Amino acid sequence: MSVVPPHLEALEAEARHAVAEASSAQALAEVRAGFLGRKGSVSALLRGIGRLDPSERGAAGAEINRVKQRIEECVAARRTELKSGEQARALSEHRIDVSLPGAGGGRGHLHPLTRVRREIEDFLWSRGFSLEEGPEVETEYNNFEALNMPAHHPARDTQDTFFVASDRVLRTHTSPVQIRAMTEREPPFAIAALGRVYRHDLSPRHSPMFQQVEGFVVGRETSFAELKGLLFSLAEHVMGDGVEIRFRSSFFPFTEPSAELDLRCLLCAGDGCVTCSSTGWIEWGGCGMIHPKVLANCGIDSREWQGFAFGMGLERVAMLRHNLDHIRLLYDGDVRVLEQL
Numbered sequence: 001m002s003v004v005p006p007h008l009e010a011l012e013a014e015a016r017h018a019v020a021e022a023s024s025a026q027a028l029a030e031v032r033a034g035f036l037g038r039k040g041s042v043s044a045l046l047r048g049i050g051r052l053d054p055s056e057r058g059a060a061g062a063e064i065n066r067v068k069q070r071i072e073e074c075v076a077a078r079r080t081e082l083k084s085g086e087q088a089r090a091l092s093e094h095r096i097d098v099s100l101p102g103a104g105g106g107r108g109h110l111h112p113l114t115r116v117r118r119e120i121e122d123f124l125w126s127r128g129f130s131l132e133e134g135p136e137v138e139t140e141y142n143n144f145e146a147l148n149m150p151a152h153h154p155a156r157d158t159q160d161t162f163f164v165a166s167d168r169v170l171r172t173h174t175s176p177v178q179i180r181a182m183t184e185r186e187p188p189f190a191i192a193a194l195g196r197v198y199r200h201d202l203s204p205r206h207s208p209m210f211q212q213v214e215g216f217v218v219g220r221e222t223s224f225a226e227l228k229g230l231l232f233s234l235a236e237h238v239m240g241d242g243v244e245i246r247f248r249s250s251f252f253p254f255t256e257p258s259a260e261l262d263l264r265c266l267l268c269a270g271d272g273c274v275t276c277s278s279t280g281w282i283e284w285g286g287c288g289m290i291h292p293k294v295l296a297n298c299g300i301d302s303r304e305w306q307g308f309a310f311g312m313g314l315e316r317v318a319m320l321r322h323n324l325d326h327i328r329l330l331y332d333g334d335v336r337v338l339e340q341l
Ligand SMILES: [Zn+2]
Pocket: 265, 266, 267, 268, 269, 270, 271, 272, 273, 274, 275, 276, 277, 278, 280, 281
């Protein structure tokens, strides 16, 4: 009787066939387990050796192990084959066409109003102003009375002002920051405040919420001439060389004398167009020498100190720069518009 199990050759052939048929790494692992795993048919043969005559065990074991070894090699070869096939398929399926145009990152940019705001802040800071902030919900006193606007003043009409409580308003200008700062400090000082303000107003040039910059200087010898020089430099800084400004005599309760500040219309170079209502000039802001009463309200002796103040909208600058005919274009957040600015 042969020491070799009777069907060992057939078993090896069967194993080689199954290995060759395995079409994936998963299928190959299952085939291997079926023959060489703990419960596999080759392993079962090895366990059967114990039942043989002791003199035959050595030869039978060696023969089965050789078959086991060959099947193992066969599996390893098939594994390599499948792997390279999978790589080749992956390469052909996921080919990258380097000639295709890129998807593009789409970098954004700062909003036009943010740019205007930062430029003005930089300018004022370079001129020695300290930048301050104040709350957008203000007391009626800080927003009006302290600024010499008594109860009957038209600006206090509810048509213009948003009240959030009987004595609390959404600030209608950044001037309350002036009151807060002047009350807390000893002159001399130069302070600027930039921020959102609110008025019940809606037109192509007005929005219920808009942004203002306010500056004020208190010293022993501040003058209107100094104010004019500063505003001219500011206009040049944000509008570029060649900008023209003019001062028109005006009235504000919190300054005396007062003036309105106009910019020469850049769109028509002063010839007159829709944007400047055919005047050649565009209103930019107001300014003047701080009213002695306002100084007194803040505990500053107006016989010793004097000051000037100015305030203007940031939107007007952005609209002029980009030739926008409606303030809404700055706040709608329409990407198609913003991409052009
Ligand atoms: Zn014009």
